[in-house]
Amino acid sequence: MAEYDAIAEQYRDSKRLPFREVIERRTLFELLGDIRGKTVLDLACGDGFYTRLLKQAGAAAVTGVDLSAEMIRLAEREEQARPLGCKYLQRDAAAFEPAEPVDLVVATYLLNYARTGGQLRGFCQVCYDALRPGGRFAGINDNVRNPPRGTGLWSKYSFERSCPFPPKEGDAIVYAIVNPDGSRFEFKNFYLSPETYRRAFESAGFRDFQWVDLSLSPDERDNPFWDDFMTNPPIVAFSASRP
């Protein structure tokens, strides 16, 4: 059973927390720019939250892939209820090959499941091999440039983020999230250093890997509530392209 089978609905519901909308989603779509007409692979798609938004943003075809059967069940149920033409596959991203190369691979919170440099390199290679030449890989990740000093208490944003400090390669970063309905759940990411990320992208063949700072929705930019999140960001975006 995949870790997310037990927390699939709680994770889905956490997408209603304000930081998801005004920072996470804003950052991802600003980074992606115009995706109309593109073929897209959404690796570690979860319940399809971004898969659907990618399709609604005009992508020609979007396939979501996730290890968790329960996450894929939620995604397919939503597709049946409100069809958009998204396709879903329950697979391990570490061994995934699309039938045809795509224009864009998106991975929100996949790479931080690698526990070793070798596993991270494997994920990066799958993404590189899935792209057509000139295609792009982008997403959101735990911000390994800014590990928490013990427990980072982010209660005003409804989560905690903890790991040993300073973290070692492969250490667990535990997230505890409190949903809008008050229920609390936990999951683990894994720490690998920024240098391990840089090497994994480079050895997979990417040449222009970069971390991308978070962006805040324009209508929230004068709201000091977000200052702590933006100055001490727990998550980060990234971008790379296949030459």
Ligand SMILES: C[S@@+](CC[C@H](N)C(=O)[O-])C[C@H]1O[C@@H](n2cnc3c(N)ncnc32)[C@H](O)[C@@H]1O
């Ligand atoms: C934090 S959730 C993110 C879901 C979605 N990308 C989002 O942002 O809403 C992480 C997801 O990664 C999936 N996952 C973890 N390891 C995976 C792997 N090796 N292959 C495919 N999916 C994986 C989990 O099942 C889970 O759905």
